[in-house]
Each structure stands twice: as C-alpha cells, then as structure tokens.
Amino acid sequence: MKGANISVIRRFLPGVVSMLGFMLLWQLGTSFGPLSGGSLPSAINAISALGALFVLPEIWLAIGQTLFIALTGLLISVVLGIPAGVLVGLSPFAYRSLKPVLDFFKVIPPIVIIPIVILVFGPTTEMGIFLVVFANFFMLVFQSAYGVRDLDTVLLDTLRCYGMTKWDEIWHARIPGALPFIAVGVRIAVAASMIVAVVAGLIGGAPSLGQQMLLYQSSGQPNQTFAIVIIFGVLGLGLARIYSRLQRKIVFWTD
Amino acid sequence: MSTGKVIVSAESVVMDYQTPTGIKHVLNDISFSLLEGEFASIVGPSGVGKTTLLRLLTGLMQPTSGTIRINGEVVTSPPPGLAVVLQDYTRSLMPWLTVEKNISLPLKRLGLSKTEIAETIELVLTEVGLRGNQKNYPWQLSGGMQQRVAIARAIAVRPQLLIMDEPFASVDAQTRFDLEDLVLKVRDDFKITTAMVTHDIDEAVYLSDKVVVLYGSPADVKEIVKVDLPYPRNQVASRGREEFAELRTKIYAQVRGLQ
Ligand SMILES: Nc1ncnc2c1ncn2[C@@H]1O[C@H](COP(=O)(O)OP(=O)(O)OP(=O)(O)O)[C@@H](O)[C@H]1O
Ligand SMILES: [Mg+2]
Numbered sequence: 051m052k053g054a055n056i057s058v059i060r061r062f063l064p065g066v067v068s069m070l071g072f073m074l075l076w077q078l079g080t081s082f083g084p085l086s087g088g089s090l091p092s093a094i095n096a097i098s099a100l101g102a103l104f105v106l107p108e109i110w111l112a113i114g115q116t117l118f119i120a121l122t123g124l125l126i127s128v129v130l131g132i133p134a135g136v137l138v139g140l141s142p143f144a145y146r147s148l149k150p151v152l153d154f155f156k157v158i159p160p161i162v163i164i165p166i167v168i169l170v171f172g173p174t175t176e177m178g179i180f181l182v183v184f185a186n187f188f189m190l191v192f193q194s195a196y197g198v199r200d201l202d203t204v205l206l207d208t209l210r211c212y213g214m215t216k217w218d219e220i221w222h223a224r225i226p227g228a229l230p231f232i233a234v235g236v237r238i239a240v241a242a243s244m245i246v247a248v249v250a251g252l253i254g255g256a257p258s259l260g261q262q263m264l265l266y267q268s269s270g271q272p273n274q275t276f277a278i279v280i281i282f283g284v285l286g287l288g289l290a291r292i293y294s295r296l297q298r299k300i301v302f303w304t305d
Numbered sequence: 306m307s308t309g310k311v312i313v314s315a316e317s318v319v320m321d322y323q324t325p326t327g328i329k330h331v332l333n334d335i336s337f338s339l340l341e342g343e344f345a346s347i348v349g350p351s352g353v354g355k356t357t358l359l360r361l362l363t364g365l366m367q368p369t370s371g372t373i374r375i376n377g378e379v380v381t382s383p384p385p386g387l388a389v390v391l392q393d394y395t396r397s398l399m400p401w402l403t404v405e406k407n408i409s410l411p412l413k414r415l416g417l418s419k420t421e422i423a424e425t426i427e428l429v430l431t432e433v434g435l436r437g438n439q440k441n442y443p444w445q446l447s448g449g450m451q452q453r454v455a456i457a458r459a460i461a462v463r464p465q466l467l468i469m470d471e472p473f474a475s476v477d478a479q480t481r482f483d484l485e486d487l488v489l490k491v492r493d494d495f496k497i498t499t500a501m502v503t504h505d506i507d508e509a510v511y512l513s514d515k516v517v518v519l520y521g522s523p524a525d526v527k528e529i530v531k532v533d534l535p536y537p538r539n540q541v542a543s544r545g546r547e548e549f550a551e552l553r554t555k556i557y558a559q560v561r562g563l564q
Binding site for chain 2: 205207229302303
C-alpha cells in the first residue's frame with residue numbers, strides 16, 4: 051500500500067514540479083522580465099480568467115463544438131481512410147497508380163484549402179469537419195497501405211510454405227501486421243483533428259474554440275484569449291491520453 | 306532409418322538471379338536426392354546459395370533450369386505436406402497471435418475438427434516441452450522457447466517434408482544443444498524427412514544421415530558425405546566418436562575449399 055503510494059508520487063511528482071516551475075517562470079517573466087508591461091497576461095491573470103470562463107455557457111458550447119468537429123472528422127477519416135488504405139496496399143497496381151496522388155495531397159496543409167472550402171460550405175461546422183477529414187484522410191490511407199505492404203518476408207515465406215490461402219494471409223497476417231502503422235497514423239490524426247478544428251474556427255469562422263478566441267482577441271481581452279489556449283491544451287492532452295490507452299490495447303504486442 | 310523411397314530430388318538445378326547490375330549465377334548444377342525418413346544437412350560457405358537452394362526446394366521460387374521433384378511431382382509452388390522452420394523466430398511467428406493460434410493457423414486447411422486441433426496442439430507442445438503455453442504470446446517466451454513453438458507448428462501439420470534454414474542460429478550454445486536433441490527426438494517420434502541448412506559443421510554431422518556440401522561461385526555440389534554414426538545419438542558419446550572427428554575435419558576442409 052505504502053509502496054504503491056510512493057510509486058505514484060515518483061511517477062507524477064516530476065511532472066507536477068516542472069509544471070509549477072513553468073507557471074512560476076511565466077508569472078515572474080510577465081511581472082518583472084522583458085515581457086512585463088506588454089499585453090502578455092501573467093499566469094495568475096490567465097488562470098483566474100480561465101476560472102471565470104467556466105461559468106459561461108458559450109465556452110462550454112464552444113468546447114462541445116470543437117470536440118464535435120474534431121471527433122466527427124476523425125471518425126469519418128478513420129472509417130474511410132483505413133479500409134481504403136488497406137485495399138490500396140493489397141493491390142500493387144493500385145498502390146503504384148495512387149501513390150503520387152496520395153503524396154500530393156499529403157503535403158497540402160489543410161489551411162491552404164480553407165478559402166476554397168468556405169466557398170462550398172460557408173463558415174459552418176460541416177466546413178470544419180471537412181477540413182479535419184481532409185487533414186487526416188490521405189495520411190491514414192498512406193499509413194494503412196504502407197502497413198499491409200510491409201509484411202515481413204520471412205513470415206510471408208513461412209505462411210506460403212504452409213499453404214495458407216490469400217485470404218488467411220490478408221486477414222491473419224497483413225492486416226494485424228499493419229496495425230502498428232495504422233495506430234501511429236491515428237495518433238497523428240487525433241492531434242491533427244484538434245488543431246484543425248480550432249484552426250477552422252480561427253481562420254474559417256466555423257463555430258469552435260478558435261472562433262471564441264478570435265472574439266476575445268478582437269475585443270482586447272488577452273487574459274481570456276490565453277485562457278482558451280490553456281483549455282485547448284488540456285483538451286488535446288486529454289484526447290492524446292485516452293487514445294494512448296486504446297492504442298496499447300489494440301497493438302498490445304508492441305511496446 | 307530410410308525406406309529407400311525418394312521424397313525429394315534435385316536434378317541439374319541451375320539458379321540465376323536477375324540483379325540491377327546483371328545476371329548473378331548462384332547455383333551451377335545441383336543434383337541430389339533425399340530418401341524417406343532421411344535427414345540431410347546442406348552446408349557451404351556464407352553466400353554460396355544454401356538459402357537459395359532451400360527456397361527452390363519449397364517451391365517458393367522456380368529454378369532457372371533443371372527440376373525439383375517432391376514425391377515425383379515437379380514442384381511449382383509449396384507442395385502439400387511441407388513444413389518449415391526458418392532462422393529468425395521473431396519474424397516467423399505472429400506476435401499478435403497466441404502460441405495456440407500460431408500453431409493452429411496452418412492446421413485449419415487440413416480439415417480437422419476443433420477438438421482434433423486442440424489435441425494436436427497439446428500433443429506437439431508436449432513434444433517440444435512447452436505444455437501449458439497455449440495461451441501465451443510468442444514475445445512472452447524466450448528465444449529458445451519461441452523456436453520450439455516454430456518446431457511444434459511444423460510437426461503439427463504431420464509434414465512429409467521438413468525444411469529448416471539455420472533453425473538454431475539465433476540462440477545461445479546451451480539452447481542450441483537442447484534444440485538439436487529435440488530435433489533428433491522429433492525425428493525419431495514422427496519420422497519426418499528433413500533438409501536443413503546450417504553453418505555449424507558439427508551440428509550437421511551430429512544430426513544428419515548425409516551432408517550436402519556446396520562450394521564455388523556459382524555453386525556445385527562438392528560432395529555428398531554419408532554420416533554413419535549410430536543411433537540413438539547423443540551429444541557426448543556421438544560427438545566423441547572417432548568417425549565424428551574424421552567427418553567434421555573432412556567437411557570443414559571442403560567448406561573452406563581446402564580439399
Ligand atoms: N533475391 C535475390 N536477388 C539477387 N541476388 C540474390 C537474391 N537472393 C540471394 N542472392 C545472392 O545469391 C547468393 C546466395 O545467397 P543465399 O542467401 O542463397 O546464400 P546462403 O548460402 O544462404 O548465405 P548465408 O550463409 O549467408 O545465409 C548471394 O550472393 C546473394 O547475394
Ligand atoms: Mg542463408
């Protein structure tokens with residue numbers, strides 16, 4: 051019991067200490083340092099603004115909208131991107147034909163298509179979701195295709211010698227073998243979805259935390275603007291944590 | 306230990322690889338045969354074409370010319386009744402499947418019932434000394450144990466022909482002796498015709514009825530050395546015999562190109 055307590059402290063203490071240290075530096079920097087007197091809020095101000103924000107329904111709404119855009123977009127890109135990638139990866143011809151297209155779309159940052167997407171959807175939730183899907187889809191297709199292609203040659207030889215059917219090879223070897231690659235893709239997608247959901251609000255005017263932030267910024271409320279940055283950080287971290295747990299279950303054989 | 310029936314025959318097998326820099330002649334003119342129940346080792350210097358020859362025997366590749374027959378039929382793809390154990394157990398077992406599932410996957414196509422499969426798995430795991438490890442994952446086992454699982458998977462299909470490529474190369478010396486004795490035992494219990502590639506000449510002599518020595522570039526069969534050590538063999542007594550020393554010296558010289 052005591053041992054468990056000590057190990058919990060060991061695990062969390064360094065993180066807590068460095069977090070507090072960072073806050074202290076922030077506070078000192080904005081009070082005395084070269085950053086003082088500017089419009090950069092101090093740690094105390096930002097955190098008290100954060101406390102005040104939590105009683106505002108529009109903040110909860112914005113959090114909800116952001117998560118909705120991020121998670122819906124994530125879900126759609128996972129549901130479409132992974133099977134598409136697996137199929138592309140299983141066919142050498144499809145892979146060779148589509149790889150240049152994938153490479154092309156993969157390097158286009160979602161921000162640059164915002165003007166076009168706004169023309170189609172307007173500054174809406176749908177626009178945000180579309181951007182999230184756009185940001186993730188090609189990367190997930192690529193990761194999945196790469197994963198199913200990457201089956202170890204020794205394993206493949208072994209399976210063929212045992213007369214395994216093509217179907218067994220795909221189902222029991224290629225797809226599970228691709229899961230670690232796919233899991234990495236989804237990890238990237240989780241982070242990207244949150245970022246794009248906020249950017250969609252910030253630049254594209256879709257209803258989300260980004261839009262709220264813009265509102266506070268343009269009305270000269272730096273403390274509140276900063277508080278939203280903190281909310282965003284906590285949400286992103288939370289999602290990443292939840293996904294990490296899930297990932298450890300799905301690809302349990304890797305470490 | 307053999308009935309005299311030819312299981313494997315290689316007839317004037319030539320293998321060339323197409324490479325970006327041109328054609329690489331690997332096997333020049335390989336002929337040998339393997340009788341039912343026989344254990345043959347293939348030895349030769351590194352890069353001589355041992356793995357190439359094994360892959361041709363399995364039907365994973367076709368020779369440039371010449372033929373490989375198994376049971377008299379020309380091999381064009383992996384024949385039924387084939388089992389393999391390859392060097393790198395970390396790559397030949399599926400880490401996402403339990404020991405049991407790894408063994409049962411090749412069994413499925415034999416049309417066994419669920420209980421027959423479970424019984425077979427129990428039997429082969431007992432044979433290799435891993436009873437009770439059905440539900441473990443390969444990565445929870447030591448290297449030697451994983452290679453035992455690969456051997457269990459091989460004997461579970463009741464193969465007519467077992468092909469092994471340096472099966473003990475990635476385990477420590479003690480485990481290697483244990484696995485060699487396991488192979489002798491399995492062979493005695495299941496009477497499987499076996500072709501094994503090894504770098505270890507002592508191991509080749511200890512386990513085999515004949516040793517096929519490859520030499521040259523492109524490679525020829527330098528000699529097929531018959532090993533007449535009596536059975537049952539054992540690490541201390543068999544390796545201590547005078548014939549053992551003579552055979553290993555002779556094969557060693559051939560692999561080194563000294564003879
Ligand atoms: N797919 C391939 N394409 C081109 N050349 C190859 C290919 N596979 C093997 N070779 C070449 O053929 C020769 C024989 O290779 P092989 O792997 O059969 O040798 P080996 O005797 O098994 O070697 P080792 O003892 O190192 O395992 C080597 O020179 C190798 O580079
Ligand atoms: Mg080799």
